[in-house]
Amino acid sequence: xxxxxxxxxxxxxxxxxxxxxxxxxxxxxxxxxxxxxxxxxxxxxxxxxxxxxxxxxxxxxxxxxxxxxxxxxxxxxxxxxxxxxxxxxxxxxxxxxxxxxxxxxxxxxxxxxxxxxxxxxxxx
Amino acid sequence: xxxxxxxxxxxxxxxxxxxxxxxxxxxxxxxxxxxxxxxxxxxxxxxxxxxxxxxxxxxxxxxxxxxxxxxxxxxxxxxxxxxxxxxxxxxxxxxxxxxxxxxxxxxxxxxxxxxxxxxxxxxxxxxxxxxxxxxxxxxxxxxxxxxxxxxxxxxxxxxxxxxxxxxx
Numbered sequence: 097x098x099x100x101x102x103x104x105x106x107x108x109x110x111x112x113x114x115x116x117x118x119x120x121x122x123x124x125x126x127x128x129x130x131x132x133x134x135x136x137x138x139x140x141x142x143x144x145x146x147x148x149x150x151x152x153x154x155x156x157x158x159x160x161x162x163x164x165x166x167x168x169x170x171x172x173x174x175x176x177x178x179x180x181x182x183x184x185x186x187x188x189x190x191x192x193x194x195x196x197x198x199x200x201x202x203x204x205x206x207x208x209x210x211x212x213x214x215x216x217x218x219x220x
Numbered sequence: 221x222x223x224x225x226x227x228x229x230x231x232x233x234x235x236x237x238x239x240x241x242x243x244x245x246x247x248x249x250x251x252x253x254x255x256x257x258x259x260x261x262x263x264x265x266x267x268x269x270x271x272x273x274x275x276x277x278x279x280x281x282x283x284x285x286x287x288x289x290x291x292x293x294x295x296x297x298x299x300x301x302x303x304x305x306x307x308x309x310x311x312x313x314x315x316x317x318x319x320x321x322x323x324x325x326x327x328x329x330x331x332x333x334x335x336x337x338x339x340x341x342x343x344x345x346x347x348x349x350x351x352x353x354x355x356x357x358x359x360x361x362x363x364x365x366x367x368x369x370x371x372x373x374x375x376x377x378x379x380x381x382x383x384x385x386x387x388x
Contacts, residue, residue, distance in 0.1 A: 097355060099360060104368070104371070107254075110254050110256045110257075114384060117387075120242055122243075123243045125246060125247075125250075126251065127252060127253050133223075137316035139328055139387065140328065140330050142327070144324055156384060157343065160256065160260070160384075161259075171222065173222070183319075186313070186316055186318070191314060192290040195290040207242075208245070
């Protein structure tokens with residue numbers, strides 16, 4: 097998402113990412129990040145918790161207003177209660193996880209984010 | 221003490237190691253910068269979500285693309301009008317449990333919350349259109365060469381000032 101944010105900012109819009117992995121997002125070279133310690137798939141907060149979702153969105157927009165240095169991360173103060181046990185797993189194993197299990201010699205390519213040429217892969 | 225977000229709290233095992241490694245890969249390059257030109261209360265705001273949200277009346281995202289080539293995903297995008305609610309959409313994403321966002325779209329795309337901020341005059345407008353694409357891909361040529369420029373064209377047409385990007 098960092099690459100997308102860079103393009104939109106470069107086109108003249110003020111942008112901010114609400115990121116659960118601020119270290120990763122920052123490494124993409126994005127202008128503004130609001131960091132949130134929420135589980136994947138629950139970026140704004142739990143279902144039906146409108147108060148929390150509103151507070152997170154408001155804090156994100158406030159961070160956008162406050163940041164004056166490109167590349168700044170504002171760490172939002174929201175805490176996630178670890179006693180809340182949620183099933184965060186997708187219902188089916190992600191295709192890349194299944195693929196790498198069957199073709200472990202492609203793991204270095206995945207680690208370096210350099211996908212094989214489509215035609216090489218068609219030969220599998 | 222001020223909160224510092226732990227980027228890896230909800231990961232373990234191999235995915236955690238991979239994300240930590242990916243965070244070291246970024247090249248040092250100039251960060252684009254468009255300063256906010258006016259107070260937030262005068263801004264039109266649009267949301268871009270990588271959750272793969274599509275109106276039920278729209279074409280579904282093609283998840284078979286990723287099942288055939290696990291390094292990629294459907295590079296297209298969908299427009300979500302500002303009044304979209306949970307019952308109007310489906311969520312297409314093979315890396316998260318979409319159960320929560322299908323119960324409440326605002327978990328990943330806070331359109332109702334943005335309308336509340338508009339009603340309270342904290343922002344001028346929720347833009348007429350908001351956008352979603354399928355976030356996971358390592359082949360992002362089409363996304364960056366076609367999808368994003370299309371979205372940017374629409375943002376300009378609708379005179380958007382601020383874009384909030386919401387990964388999942």
